[in-house]
Amino acid sequence: DLSSSAVLQIIKDSQQQHGLRHGDYQRYRHLLLVLMEAERAWSYAMQLKQEANTEPRKRFHLLARLRKAAKHGEQLEKLCESPRVDAKTKLEAQAYTAYLNGMVQFELQEWKSAMEAFNKCKTIYEKLASAFTEEQAVLYHQRVEEISPNIRYCAYNIGDQNAINDLMQMRLSAGGGGGMMAEKLEALITQTRAKQAAVMSEVEWRGRTVPVRIDKARIFLLGLADNEAAIIQADNEETKERLYESLLAECRDTIQAVREELRTDVKQRERAAEGADSGKVSNLQYLHSYLTYIKLWTVVRRNESMAHALQAKLKEPQTDENKRGPRPQDLIRLYDIILQSLAELSSLQGLEEDHTFQKEVALKTLVYKAYRCFYIAQSYVLVKKWSEALVLYERVLKYTREVQSKAKSFNNSLKDLPDVQELIAEVSAEKYSLQAAPLSDRLDHFRLDPTLLSKQPNLVQFPPDFQPIPCKPLFFDLALNHVAFPPLDDKVEQKGKGGITGYFRGFFGFGS
Numbered sequence: 001d002l003s004s005s006a007v008l009q010i011i012k013d014s015q016q017q018h019g020l021r022h023g024d025y026q027r028y029r030h031l032l033l034v035l036m037e038a039e040r041a042w043s044y045a046m047q048l049k050q051e052a053n054t055e056p057r058k059r060f061h062l063l064a065r066l067r068k069a070a071k072h073g074e075q076l077e078k079l080c081e082s083p084r085v086d087a088k089t090k091l092e093a094q095a096y097t098a099y100l101n102g103m104v105q106f107e108l109q110e111w112k113s114a115m116e117a118f119n120k121c122k123t124i125y126e127k128l129a130s131a132f133t134e135e136q137a138v139l140y141h142q143r144v145e146e147i148s149p150n151i152r153y154c155a156y157n158i159g160d161q162n163a164i165n166d167l168m169q170m171r172l173s174a175g176g177g178g179g180m181m182a183e184k185l186e187a188l189i190t191q192t193r194a195k196q197a198a199v200m201s202e203v204e205w206r207g208r209t210v211p212v213r214i215d216k217a218r219i220f221l222l223g224l225a226d227n228e229a230a231i232i233q234a235d236n237e238e239t240k241e242r243l244y245e246s247l248l249a250e251c252r253d254t255i256q257a258v259r260e261e262l263r264t265d266v267k268q269r270e271r272a273a274e275g276a277d278s279g280k281v282s283n284l285q286y287l288h289s290y291l292t293y294i295k296l297w298t299v300v301r302r303n304e305s306m307a308h309a310l311q312a313k314l315k316e317p318q319t320d321e322n323k324r325g326p327r328p329q330d331l332i333r334l335y336d337i338i339l340q341s342l343a344e345l346s347s348l349q350g351l352e353e354d355h356t357f358q359k360e361v362a363l364k365t366l367v368y369k370a371y372r373c374f375y376i377a378q379s380y381v382l383v384k385k386w387s388e389a390l391v392l393y394e395r396v397l398k399y400t401r402e403v404q405s406k407a408k409s410f411n412n413s414l415k416d417l418p419d420v421q422e423l424i425a426e427v428s429a430e431k432y433s434l435q436a437a438p439l440s441d442r443l444d445h446f447r448l449d450p451t452l453l454s455k456q457p458n459l460v461q462f463p464p465d466f467q468p469i470p471c472k473p474l475f476f477d478l479a480l481n482h483v484a485f486p487p488l489d490d491k492v493e494q495k496g497k498g499g500i501t502g503y504f505r506g507f508f509g510f511g512s
């Protein structure tokens with residue numbers, strides 16, 4: 001779009017990339033011009049393809065533009081035969097021309113010619129991909145993936161019945177091809193399932209077999225296994241989320257069709273009233289419950305998948321402080337939806353007396369309650385509400401102990417649920433961390449916090465309080481001040497007469 005682009009920058013980039021860096025004006029003049037003409041005609045054809053859904057007459061114009069694009073592609077291939085063009089560009093031009101010719105033949109429903117052209121295009125791109133580094137080969141591999149559904153579609157129309165399975169997997173895992181291919185692929189799969197649905201007459205669920213007379217329900221149930229398999233095989237969260245949403249949308253439409261049948265079936269309502277005392281619902285109502293079960297359990301699985309992805313992100317260190325990262329509150333909302341779905345499951349009509357089903361739902365509810373409670377505790381930790389968080393951690397452990405005691409009678413009930421043993425280990429670690437957290441703010445002051453102690457704490461107060469104790473007595477000679485000493489006058493006189501020697505003699509009592 002030149003209205004929002006730098007014209008000079010576009011010109012300079014194109015000149016540098018297409019010959020003018022080496023003074024090759026002929027390459028710049030012809031190759032890029034012809035390539036853009038082909039792309040212009042092809043993109044116009046794709047636009048007409050979208051509009052032809054509501055205006056069929058535009059299909060003739062569509063074919064004309066595709067033929068024009070293929071003609072420009074052939075001109076490009078001829079220009080690339082020049083010795084000035086390298087081998088890589090020549091091969092890419094041949095693959096591009098084969099792709100455009102294949103698109104023309106595909107729209108004309110010339111399946112054999114279209115498959116030959118697409119196979120030629122695929123072969124060239126695969127060879128180019130093998131000749132370059134992995135980073136450079138990504139673009140070629142993407143192109144091969146884009147045209148693979150076209151090839152399988154042509155093979156199916158030629159007579160290869162096994163191609164339909166490949167097409168279904170391509171459609172589920174990668175959305176099929178783009179543009180006109182996506183439409184044709186969707187129509188083909190719907191047509192194939194409709195043929196299979198013609199021979200499907202009943203379905204069995206939880207020990208009860210019910211007839212399936214509604215075509216939309218037959219088609220949905222036939223494709224359910226393929227949808228679930230594609231979700232399991234999805235290689236990233238974005239693809240998995242798209243597949244979950246597609247499955248739920250199809251399930252909702254099917255439930256709506258069954259619900260409308262229930263409303264219009266007067267006899268069904270009469271039978272339901274007659275059988276109210278026996279507690280057994282009609283076949284159509286039981287089918288409605290089965291489809292509702294599929295929808296609700298799919299919601300549980302989708303939110304559990306989203307929660308798992310958020311848990312991984314929550315443990316990652318935040319590098320950008322300005323960017324909002326995941327929070328425990330996000331996980332709490334997901335688990336709220338899961339618990340709401342489980343509550344609806346327990347109230348499905350026709351399953352009120354199925355005690356095994358009710359116990360399984362109750363067990364799953366306990367598991368997700370434990371996880372919800374854990375992340376509520378985490379949210380309290382973030383705002384430094386230690387006491388509340390500690391109480392919630394104890395409740396998590398209570399839930400997990402209940403799960404472990406009740407799960408012994410259900411061998412397979414926890415196979416699709418998160419591991420509560422991992423949660424127990426995580427809670428134990430968080431409790432120790434939590435007990436240490438308040439101490440970091442008062443390391444130089446000891447304070448006895450009753451909330452962090454058990455009923456019989458094995459702690460002593462340090463330093464201890466002062467206590468009165470007996471001590472060793474001190475003796476003071478108070479009588480000295482009241483003692484009268486004898487006079488020493490005679491001794492002093494002797495000291496004066498006899499000198500210092502006489503003094504010592506008189507003092508010790510000899511010599512006098």
